[in-house]
Amino acid sequence: MEMQNLQPLQLIIPSVFLALLVLEVIIARRKRQDVFIVKDCLSNIGMMLFSNTVLKVFTVAWTVWLISLIQPLQLFSLEKDLLTFTLAFVVTDFMYYWYHRLSHESPLLWSMHHTHHSSLAMNFTTAVRLNWVGKFISPLFFLPLIIIGFPVEYVFGSLVLGLLYQLFLHTEFLPRMGWFEGKLLNTPSAHRVHHGVNPLYIDKNYAAVFIVWDRMFGSYQAETEKVQYGTTDGFIGYNPLSIQFGAMIRYGKRRLARLNGSTQSA
Numbered sequence: 001m002e003m004q005n006l007q008p009l010q011l012i013i014p015s016v017f018l019a020l021l022v023l024e025v026i027i028a029r030r031k032r033q034d035v036f037i038v039k040d041c042l043s044n045i046g047m048m049l050f051s052n053t054v055l056k057v058f059t060v061a062w063t064v065w066l067i068s069l070i071q072p073l074q075l076f077s078l079e080k081d082l083l084t085f086t087l088a089f090v091v092t093d094f095m096y097y098w099y100h101r102l103s104h105e106s107p108l109l110w111s112m113h114h115t116h117h118s119s120l121a122m123n124f125t126t127a128v129r130l131n132w133v134g135k136f137i138s139p140l141f142f143l144p145l146i147i148i149g150f151p152v153e154y155v156f157g158s159l160v161l162g163l164l165y166q167l168f169l170h171t172e173f174l175p176r177m178g179w180f181e182g183k184l185l186n187t188p189s190a191h192r193v194h195h196g197v198n199p200l201y202i203d204k205n206y207a208a209v210f211i212v213w214d215r216m217f218g219s220y221q222a223e224t225e226k227v228q229y230g231t232t233d234g235f236i237g238y239n240p241l242s243i244q245f246g247a248m249i250r251y252g253k254r255r256l257a258r259l260n261g262s263t264q265s266a
Contacts, residue, residue, distance in 0.1 A: 013167070017127070021123075024171060035121060036123055037119075037120065043239070043243060045128070047244065067152055074148075075148055075149055078149040078150055084150070085154050085158075088145070088151070088154035088155055089154075089161065092142060092145060093210050094210075095141060096141075096159070097207055097214075099141040100207075101206045101219065103134075109134075111250070114131075114231060114248075115134070115243055118236045118243055119230070120229050121229060122172055123172070127167045129243070142155055142156070142159065162208045162209050163208075165209050166208055169191035171188050172188075172192070176189040177189065182215065183211070184210060185209060185210060185211060186210065187211070189222075189223045190211055190223070193223050193227065194206065195229050197229070197230050200224070202232070205219065
């Protein structure tokens, strides 16, 4: 396995994030637009720093262990060339669409993905507001691609590139892109819709890179009204621990209450 080949690519993401954030701050000042909530941004950056330092040791070890388990089950070994990588990128993005969609439709997965949607703002720090537990769950959805023969580094390299692309989607400063909207690639406008709690926008635009998946499976919605950000269950606060675990704890309590109710009725 050649996971070490992904290290330079993974280092690009923090650098690009920092550059985009500085640019966004400059634009916000010049336009005198308030797209930042200071406490919110600090929470987002703090969660990212913990994820990329302390937690990363464990998430990488977990992913490597999972891959070592399934690699002997690989059915084929596809050639490592540009065609295979291109196919891997497209198929990985397709799998991401369904992982992301399930993260909204499954109460358990939503309790983790809730972290990313709980901000009341949309800026580049929102892109790195990711659930820590979810980092252990997400690799499971892409292991089948390795089993059918895609090289490990192609699959996880595609994921890293997809995350890099998604950094650009979390901003208020890129407008709708005219005829380009809703055709092939995801855009900031389409992703703003995804983060909206407007009734029209809920559970729409799950795509990472290719918005065509939303077109194909009936989940596309254009940005037609001002987006209201957050989640339908209200504001959760700025405490990183509450942001990370609040929805998961509430989900656990609901499950326990149902189990207790079932036991008592039996």
